[in-house]
Amino acid sequence: MVKELRQQFNKSFTQQKYEAFFNDLNTAHSSLQFRPAETPVFVPKHFHKQMISACESIIDVILKPDFKELTENSIPKDLRVKNEDDYPGCLTFDFGVCINDHNKLEPQLIEMQAFPTLFAYEVLLDDTFYKHFEAPSNYSSYLGALSKDSYLKLLKDLILKNHAPENVILLEIFPDKQKTNIDFYCTQDYLGIKPVCVTELIKKGKELYYFNGGKETLIKRIYNRVIFDELLQQEEWVQEKAKVLFEDIDVEWMPHPNWFYRISKYTLPLIKHPNIPETNFLNKIEKIPSDLENYVLKPLFSFAGQGVVIDVTNEDIEKIEDRENWILQRKVQYASVIETLDEPAKAEIRIFYFWPDKADRPIPTNNLVRLSKGKMIGVRYNKDKSWTGGTFGLFER
Template sequence: MIPKYRKQFNEEFSSEKYDQLQSILKEKSGLLPTFRLSESPIFLTQQFKEKLVSASESIIDQIKNFPEGTLENSIPENCKVPNDTKQPHFFTIDFGICRNENGKIEPQLIELQAFPSLYAFQNVYEDTFCEVYPFLNQLRNNISDEDYQKHLYELIVGKENPENVILLEIYPEKQKTAIDFALTEKLLGIKTVCLTKVKKQGNQLFYEHNGKLIRIKRIYNRVIFDELDKIPDLKTEFNFREEADVEWVTHPNWFFKISKYILPLLKHEFVPKSYFLHEFPENESLENFVLKPLFSFAGSGVNLNPTKEITDAILDKENYILQRKVNYEPIFEDINGDFSRAEIRLLYIWKENEERPILLQNLSRMTKAAMVNVDFNKKDAIWIGSSHAFFGEE
C-alpha cells in the first residue's frame, strides 16, 4: 500500500537477512519461535491507520456504553472465576485488510479479545526488523522501548515485587508462544510458572524457586481457562473457580466477555454484520456468512461455507455466530510477483482506574490461503506467517 517502501524492502531482501532476523530473535530470547515468521513486514498508510484507530475507538465507546450486565451471560457457568474486575487489562482487535465495493482498501473487523497477545515479542520483533533493515527506523512505533517497558511494568507488575508476580500458563514450554514468555521474563523480571506447579495454602497461592516457596500476589494470566477441561488427567492444586487472595492481569472472565459474543451487538461501517445462530434472520443467505463457535481459539471450528444442513445439526445454536464474509485483498507483493493477504491486530493495554485503553503496538499475519492463522499455506510459500505493520506516508 506504500509502493516506495515495498519496492525498497523487496530490493534489500535476501534469504540471508531472513536467517539473520531469526538468529537475532533467538539471541535476544534464548529461543527460536515455533510459529512461522513472515519474511516481510507489511506497509500501511497513516490514513489506513486512522481508519483502524477510529473504528477501534468507536468499538471501545460502544462496549463502555453497554447496559450493566450485558456481558455476564457470555461466561459459561463452569468457567466463572470469582473476584471479577470492572474492566480488562488487555484489549486486542483484529481487522482484515479488505477491498470494499468501491475498490478502496479498508479494514473489516474480524475478532476482538480481552486477552494478552504477544506484547513482549512484538516490540522486540519490530526492533529486529529495524536492525536488519535500517530504513525501517523512520517508520517505527513512536513509543520508545523505555516507555513501552514502563507501560507493561505498571500494568502487569504494578506495585508488587516482581518475584511475587508470575506469568501463568499450562505447560508453558510446549506453547507456541514460549518465545513471548521468555522475553516477558527479561522485560519485567517475573517468572513463568506452569499451573501444575502452583501450590495453594488456605486461600494463598505459591510457587517454588530454589527450594523456597514464594507467595503469588499477582497473576499475568495466559491460560485459556475453557481449554483446561480438554487436557486429560490434569492435576492441579489450584482451581480457577476457587477463591484465592490474588490479583488477576487480566481476569479470566474477560476472555469470554470481550469475544465473538459481542460481535452481533456492534455497529460500524468497518464491522461486518453478525448474528447469533439462533437469531439468524430468514431474509439473509448463509452463503454470505462464516460460521464461528463462540468459544474457540486461533481459528479452530470456523466454517467458511456453512450450509443449512450444518447449522440445523448444531444443538447449542446460542454458542455460535454467523459473521458476514469479508474478502481479504491480496495486495502485499513478494519478490516473485505473487501477492499475500494480511490481517492486523491492534494491541491495547487498559490500566486499572483509567477511562480508556492505550494503543501500544500491533502485530500482523500474512497468508496466501483462504484463512489467516490456519496452516493452509503451501510449504514453499513466502510472505506468510507472523509479521508486523509499519505505517508511513505515501
C-alpha cells in the same frame, strides 16, 4: 500497502539478510516455534485511522453501564472466576486487510479479545528487524507517540502494577510446550517474572504460592495466559490441579479470566461500524440469508478457530441445536495485496490496547501482523510458502 516503500523493501531484500535476521531472532532463546515473515507491513495513516475508529467504537460499548449485564451469559457457568474487576487490563483487535466495493483497501474486524498476545516478543522483533533492515524514520511499530522505553514502562505497570516481580507470575498450561513460549521468555527478560504452569500452583488458605529458585514464594498477581477452552482439552489430572483458579483466592488478575468471554465474538452483535462486519447471534436471526456464501458460521466457545464453518450451507445451520452459542458473521474477503518476490500475500493486523490503572479508557500501544498465502490465516495454510508467518506493522506517523 504503501507502494513506494514496498518496492524499495523488496528491491533491497536478500535471502542472506533474512537468514541473518532469523538466526539473530532465534538466538535470544532458541525457542522460536513459528515462522517469522520476511517483511513488515507498511500501514498508511488513513488505514490506521479506520482501525482505531473501529476499536474506539467497541470501547465505547464496553464502557456503557449495562455492558456487564449484556454479556453475563457469555461466561460459561463452570468457567466463571471469582473477584472480577471493573475492566480488562488489555484488549486486542484483529483486522483483515480487505478491498471494498470501491476497489479501495480497508480494514475489517475479524475478532477481538480481552486477552494478552505477544506483547513482549514484538519488542524483540522490532529491535532485531532494525539490525538487519531499514525503514523510514516516520514509521513505527509503536502506536501513538510511544517508543520502546515508554511502551515497556506501560507494559511493566500493566503486568506488575506495584508488586515485586517475584510476587507476579505468567500463568500458562505447560508454558515450555506452547508455540508462543518465546513471548514468555521475553516477558521474563523485560519484566523479571517467571512463566509458571497451572500444575505448579500451591494453595494455602486463600493464598497461592509457587517455587521460585527452590523457595516457596507468595503470588500476589497473575499475568494470565491460560485459555480455559484449551484447559478443558487437558488430561483430567491437569484440570484437577487448575480447579484452584475457580476458588476464592487472594490474587489480582491481569486480565481477569471472565473478560476473555465478555469481550469476544459474543460482543460483536452489539456493535455497528463500517469496519466491523455484520454479526448476529444465530438464534436471533428470523430468516436465514439466501446468500450464505457471503457468511461464516462461528461457535462462540472454541479453541484456536475450531468449529468455524467457512462455506456455510443451510444443512450446517439446521443441525445446530445450541444456536444461542453460535454467530453468523458477514464474510470478509482478504485482499492479496502485500507484494512479495512471488505471489502476493494476505495480511491480518492485530492492534494492542493497554488499560492503565485508573485511566478512563485504554490506549493503543503496539501491533503484530500475520501474513498468509493460503485460504485462511494460519501455519497449516502456508506450508512450504515463503513471505508468510508472524511479523509486525510499521505505521505512518
